[in-house]
Amino acid sequence: MRRVAIVALLSVLVSSCVGRPEADATGEEIYLQLCSNCHGAQLEGGVGPALGPGTNAAEQPDEYLQVTIVEGRGRMPSFSSSLTNDQVGHLIDYLRETQAG
Numbered sequence: 528m529r530r531v532a533i534v535a536l537l538s539v540l541v542s543s544c545v546g547r548p549e550a551d552a553t554g555e556e557i558y559l560q561l562c563s564n565c566h567g568a569q570l571e572g573g574v575g576p577a578l579g580p581g582t583n584a585a586e587q588p589d590e591y592l593q594v595t596i597v598e599g600r601g602r603m604p605s606f607s608s609s610l611t612n613d614q615v616g617h618l619i620d621y622l623r624e625t626q627a628g
């Protein structure tokens with residue numbers, strides 16, 4: 528039992544060091560961990576543009592959000608090495624829910 532706990536603790540430490548969200552993190556948790564520094568906790572924008580209701584991002588198709596997250600855009604870095612496809616999907620769902628108000 529003790530060994531299992533140590534392995535679990537280590538995997539939490541490792542994942543937080545490389546900035547990878549937990550496998551079961553929600554879209555909101557992923558957003559707050561990886562995106563809110565630049566786009567604001569309420570999607571209001573900052574270093575990066577606002578992403579909430581009425582913004583360009585809200586008008587764009589899902590593929591645009593997906594390509595932006597996976598490949599990066601302009602000064603925004605790529606997140607291909609820190610997110611699984613499922614996590615990118617959760618993130619897009621979270622953006623869509625928040626954009627809907």
Ligand code: HEC
Pocket residue numbers: 558561562563564565566574575576578582583584591592595596600601602603604606618
């Ligand atoms: C280091 C800062 C930074 C981080 C972290 C970041 N972004 Fe960005 N993001 C930007 C910048 C800057 C742009 C504008 C890029 C351009 O058009 O030149 C941008 C653009 C975007 C766009 C396109 C907006 C538009 O109107 O065209 C989306 C969508 C987006 N980011 C989503 C995300 C998501 C989701 C995350 C988290 C996985 C994230 N960003 C993390 C800086 C960041």
